[in-house]
Amino acid sequence: MLRSLIKPTGHFLILSFFSFSLYVPFAQANLVGTETVLHTERIKQAGENSRERILTRFNRSEIQAYLRAQGVNPNEAKARINSLTDAEIQTIAGKMDQLPAGGGLGDVLFVGLVVFLVLLATDILGYTDVFPFVKKKSRR
Amino acid sequence: MAPRRPYAYFALVWVVALLNGCAGTLQADRLSTNQFPRSVELIEVPFFPQEDYQCGPAALATLINWSGTPTTPEALVPQVYVPAREGSLQVEMVAAARRQGLLPYVLKPELAALMTEIAAGNPVMVLQNLGLSWHPTWHYAVVVGFDLPQREIILRSGTRKRYVAPLSLFERTWARSQYWALVVMPPDKLPATAEELSYLEAVLGLEQLQLWQPANRAYAAALSRWPDSLSAQIGLGNTRYASGDKDGAEAIFRQATLDHPDAAAAFNNLAQVLVEQGRLGEAAEAAQRAVTLGGPLLKTYENTLNQIQQRQRGSAGSPVAQ
Numbered sequence: 001m002l003r004s005l006i007k008p009t010g011h012f013l014i015l016s017f018f019s020f021s022l023y024v025p026f027a028q029a030n031l032v033g034t035e036t037v038l039h040t041e042r043i044k045q046a047g048e049n050s051r052e053r054i055l056t057r058f059n060r061s062e063i064q065a066y067l068r069a070q071g072v073n074p075n076e077a078k079a080r081i082n083s084l085t086d087a088e089i090q091t092i093a094g095k096m097d098q099l100p101a102g103g104g105l106g107d108v109l110f111v112g113l114v115v116f117l118v119l120l121a122t123d124i125l126g127y128t129d130v131f132p133f134v135k136k137k138s139r140r
Numbered sequence: 141m142a143p144r145r146p147y148a149y150f151a152l153v154w155v156v157a158l159l160n161g162c163a164g165t166l167q168a169d170r171l172s173t174n175q176f177p178r179s180v181e182l183i184e185v186p187f188f189p190q191e192d193y194q195c196g197p198a199a200l201a202t203l204i205n206w207s208g209t210p211t212t213p214e215a216l217v218p219q220v221y222v223p224a225r226e227g228s229l230q231v232e233m234v235a236a237a238r239r240q241g242l243l244p245y246v247l248k249p250e251l252a253a254l255m256t257e258i259a260a261g262n263p264v265m266v267l268q269n270l271g272l273s274w275h276p277t278w279h280y281a282v283v284v285g286f287d288l289p290q291r292e293i294i295l296r297s298g299t300r301k302r303y304v305a306p307l308s309l310f311e312r313t314w315a316r317s318q319y320w321a322l323v324v325m326p327p328d329k330l331p332a333t334a335e336e337l338s339y340l341e342a343v344l345g346l347e348q349l350q351l352w353q354p355a356n357r358a359y360a361a362a363l364s365r366w367p368d369s370l371s372a373q374i375g376l377g378n379t380r381y382a383s384g385d386k387d388g389a390e391a392i393f394r395q396a397t398l399d400h401p402d403a404a405a406a407f408n409n410l411a412q413v414l415v416e417q418g419r420l421g422e423a424a425e426a427a428q429r430a431v432t433l434g435g436p437l438l439k440t441y442e443n444t445l446n447q448i449q450q451r452q453r454g455s456a457g458s459p460v461a462q
Contacts, residue, residue, distance in 0.1 A: 004364045029412050030444040032200055032405040032437060034375040041371050042337050071223030077161045080219060083235035092231055100278040100317060102267055103193030104298050110353030115275055122272065129270045130277055138291045138306035 035086075059093035060084075066096045105130060166315075167251040168307045173288050176255050181294055185263045187301040188213050195298060196220050196228025199265045199280040200236060202296060202326040206263055207242050227278060230320060231266060237324045238345045239352040244453060245331045245342050249319030251311060253333045260332035262323045263296075269316035276316070283321075308451030327354035328361045336366045343375060352383040370400045377409055389413045397426070404433035408441050415448050420455065424448045 060081050065075040081089075092099060110118070122128040129136060168458040186205050190198035190213070197213035197220055204211045219236040236242035247253045247264065257264050264283045271277035285294035286307065293310045297303040314321075323331050327346070330339065339362055346355040359376040361370060373396040381389035390413045396406035407430035414423035427448050430441035 012226065019185065029381075029416070030440055030447065031378060031381065031412050032374070032440060034347055034371065034378045036437070037374045037405050038337070038340055038344055038371045040182050042341070048309050067222065067286050070225055072220065072221075079176045080232060080235065083349060084231060085348055087341065088235070088345075094231070099219045099229050099231075100267060100269070100276065101225035101229055102196050102278040103224055103225075103227030104190055104195035104279045105270070105277060106193050106226060106330040111275070115272075118269060119275075127270070127312055128272060129309055135287075136306055136309055138308075 059089050063089065063093060063096065166308055166311050168291070168311045171255075171288075176259055176286075177286060177462040178289055179285070180258050180285040182258065182263055183284075185282065185284045185296065185348065187296050189299045191302070194221060194228075196242060196278045199282050199296075200228075200233055200324075202282045203263060203265055204237060204240055204242060205321070207324050207326045209240050209242060212242070214287070214310075228280070230322075233265070233280070234322065235345075237322075237423060238349060238351075241327065241346070243325040243327050243329075243342055243346065243354070243358050245323050245334065245339065247321040247323065247331070247333060248335075249317070249321070252323050253285060254283060254319075255302050256332050257321075257323055258286060262325070262331060263326075265322045266314050267317035267320040267436060268310075268313040270313050273316060278317070279313075288306060330361055330365055332356060334365070336362070336369055337371070340369070340371050340375065347375060347379055347382075350382070352379050355379045356383065360388040368399065368404055370396060373399070374405060374409065377413075381409075381413060383386075384414055390417065397429075402433060403433050404430040405437065408437075408444050411444050411448065415444075415451065420448060420452050423451060438454060 063084075064077050064081045067080060068074050072080070084092075119128055119130050120134070121135040123131050123136075126136065181450050185201055186245065188198040188201045188205075194213060194217060197216040200220060201211050201213045201214050204216075211302045216236055219239065220232045222229060222232075228362060234244040234246065247248075247257065254264050254266070265383065266281055266283055268281060269276045270279050279298070281297035282304075283293060283295055286292065286457055287294070287304075291307045293307050295303045295305060295310075315382040325331055327343075340359075343355055343362065344356040356376065356379045357440050359372050359379060362372040364378060366372060373392050377389045380392065390410065393406055393410035393413060396403060400406055407426045411423045411425075411427035411430065414420075414426060424445070427441065427445040431445050434441075
């Protein structure tokens, strides 16, 4: 539904990105934002063409909704999204479910028999590290 | 003893054979060890045992405390934990460190980079997949040391304060996260492996959170390391401006115009600060330089120049106020 809005909005955002700066103190001033300068330097270094700064506003609210759906308190979700840079938002937008969520060993013992046996073998062989009762010794 | 579940048994044998087949070379085996001390252990790095699925907050608390800011895993849980995912996402770990006014820096995805940081005294958080690629167990731990002759690495991990793991096993579990590693620095100290643009992008995160003081210090640290960095100068100027230090902003923007005479952005920003200091003539000159240099931001520079010229016209003919 938003798809038809995306391209023109994207273009608008690019143009306004260059005209405005990202935060309130510069609302009246015509300062070139640090991000713009840095982005330019990064592009020069990478030698690539200018990439679209896509829809960060849309992506931010999508990610915020995701966090809330996953049980994060709404106020916290807002604060957390606001602490992410545009570059970070772009990296994760649309991929939230695929991102690893580090939680540790949790319930690794509650797996099916096949997985348990595979993990046992791989632990013994030194490819995985889930069972504390399998001693991991350096071979040198 | 005949296997009771022949298919499971054969699947196991097959998987193990497969793993052996695609072992791949480890960076650990190709390490040029002369560049590192034989062994390092940062024994003073604190330990926060993890609870349940909260290795993220525990690892992050470790690094944040090490940077000199006291905190606890409990305090960090609301900032990084995702309940339904039973874990924490990498970007949010970075953002949470940033919220403390510290400088999180993601390392180059290389064992050598990690070891360089450890050798320099910086503990490193890593994301590991302790399990299988198709049945992962993602886990954050903090590397605090290594022993090259023994081929071992020392971690604060889970509920283990001092977990000594074989370097090869560690690398295999760490490689599955594409060698993701994070250091958290106080803002005036650079990571040992800092590279200019990556570092400045990290500082930008502080600036975007409007944490002017830490951003200021971090940009200043960048400038002392890379005196030719235009982005660092602009960043420093912008943060000084934002915290009300217009004289300081003017000084650094002016220096930038001298060091980078083609940098229209520097002239533009200098002009803006001069206008606010009431120095219209100088401001107009600088703004004009920016316009002449042009570039993709020409519109911005023209706006600045127009603003200044309007002010000049306004003050030229202004009646005496009563």
